[in-house]
Amino acid sequence: MVRSHVPIPSDPVERIRALRVLREVYRRGKKPSLEVTYRTVNGSTCGPYYVARWRGDSRFKHGRTLYLGKSDNESVSFTEWLVSMDREEVLELARHIMRNLRSVLKTLLAEVSDLPYKWARRVLACGLSLTFDARPADSTRLRDLLEELPGRLESFVVRTLGGWPAHYSSHLRKVIRSRRKSFDGKHEVPDVVLELERWKLRHGR
Template identity: 85%
Template sequence: MVESRVHVPIPSDPVERIRALRVLREVHRRGRKPSLEVTYRTVNGSTCGPYYVARWRRDPRHKRGRTLYLGKPENESVRFVERLVSLDREEVLELARHLMRNLRSVLRTLLAEVSDLPYKKARRVLARGLALAFDARPANSTRIRDVLEELPDRLESFLVRTLGGWPAHYSAHLNKIIRSRRKSIDGKHETPDVLLELERWRLQHG
């Protein structure tokens, strides 16, 4: 699905794939590989785990670090990050740049693959995919999922329009539009006219 001169198998499960793509996007943003770390959770006095995370420490360019949850050791995204960590920095950056150049087609492929899933699972996967497209933190995917919830009959067409014509660097602008229009006059979530906003952005930026 993401091919370049660097051969790293991309997870086949949609949720796991989005986790892997998030890691690559953060690699592209920060210009360096993550570390793969083990964490544990305490629930009602019981320790659960191990769970794996991809982590970037803060640096002079980025005042905040970033941690992306990968889950249990057997998850495909864990094996994916293990492979990334073993590669040279330039090889990992090449893979991340290749993803960013082809992010639209990658997400459209993902959209086609979740069409047979039950609605709730498809909505969850698509929300995470859109959060990835909008360069949003994981917490923001809940807001995007709420927007999708308002459109159960037009969910697929909304996603097709959303992924239809924007370049990768348009994501921050589109995320701002989603966040600024979360509520309409009647208190319900408002769906942005993505194509109109894209055209406005193009006119402003030449």
């Protein structure tokens, strides 16, 4: 992989969108397609807007769509670049970024633990946007780090990076909010994948 050629977005929000795309690449093991979509609001058609899309397959029953926005958004250019690259190069970049994400979260944990929620959320958002610049971590798994975040901040990170189906994030937030303390005094963290399957069953997905 020639890292110097990666068109990394400069805008923090666009970086997080690109990070979500790479996280899904890492999870599914394949590149997205870049597609155009339109929205209808009060009878008027708006667009075009761009999305990164993965179709369902034998491994993942459900597809996934991540909104990127208008054509001049940096995340659209980034995804267009991803689609043009070889699969192995894209997967290598995705693996590298996920290691960086662990490193970023590990660093941020100490910084946000005692901050008021609004400040902590801002620090986390800025930190996540810097994932592309981080040095890779070789230690703790990503899930272990997420479990150390205070409940509301964990909810923010899950919603920022998760890319769950519509309305699922609000359900997950309620689950996290209502969790009980375990016997060792630490907060129990719900298995988000298991909760997602239960949610799909209840909603006929």
